[in-house]
Amino acid sequence: MQCPRCGTKMPVYRNPAPTVDIIIETEGGIVLIERKNPPYGWALPGGFVDYGESFEDAARREAFEETGLTVHLHRQLHTYSDPDRDARQHTASTVFIATADGQPVAADDARNAGIFTRNNLPELAFDHAVILQDYFRYKDTGVLPS
Template sequence: MHCPSCGTQIQTFKNPTPTVDIIIETVGGIVLIERKNPPHGWALPGGFVDYGEAFEDAARREAAEETGLAVTLILQFHTYSNPERDARQHTASTVFIATADSPPVAADDAKNAGVFHQDNLPPLVFDHDRILRDYFAFKKTGKRPLL
C-alpha cells in the first residue's frame, strides 16, 4: 500500500474486526435471532462495530436493529477472540449483558426472534454456544470466564 499523499510505501496490518454480541435478558429468558444471512442459524443479536462508534453504542444499535428492543446494558461480560469463532473472518466480540421489557420482533438481518432459556436453546452459529455456557455458569456462580 502506498500513501495517497506522497506515494511512500506504508506497512499495512491485518487485524481482527471488532464485533459485539448482546445477551438480552427479558421475561421468559434470553433473546436469540435466526439469521437471514450466512451463516444461517440461531445466534445472539450482534454485529460489527462501526468506525467511530463506541462498543456500548454498537451493542444498543445492533439490539434495536435486530430485535426492535431498546436495551439497558448492565454488564460488559467478556471478549471472545478465537480466530476460528467466525469462519468468514477473524473477529473479536465483546459480549454485553442487557435487559429489555418487551418481546423481541425480528428486524434488519434477523429472520426470526424468540425468547429461550437454558433448557430449550436451538443449535447456535459462531461460538454462541460457548458464550451461553459461560453466561449460564456466571448466573449460577457469579464467576466470569477465565482468560
C-alpha cells in the same frame, strides 16, 4: 498498499475486527435471532462496531436493529477472541448482558427472533453456545469467565 494521495507504499495490518454480542434478558428468557445472511443459524444479536462508535453504543444499536428492543446494558460478560470463532474473518467480540422489556421483532440482519431458555436453545452459530454456557455458569455461580 499505496497511499491514494501520494503513492507512498504503506504497510497492511491484519487486525481482528471488533464486534459485540448482546445477551438480552427478558421476562421469559434470552433473545436470539435467526440470521438472514451467512453463516446461517440462530445467534445472539450483535455485529460489527462502527468506526468512531463505542462498544456500548454498538451493542445498543445492534440490539435495536436486529430485535427492535431498547436494551439497558448491565455488564460485560467477557471478550471472545479465538481466531476461528468466525469463519469469515478474525473477530474479537465483547459480550454484554442487558435487559429489555417487550417482544423481539426480527429486523435488519435477522430473519426471525425468539425468546429461549437454557432448556430449549436451538443449535447456535459461531461460538455462541460457548458464550451462553459461560453466561449460565455466571448466572448460577457469580463467577465470570476468565
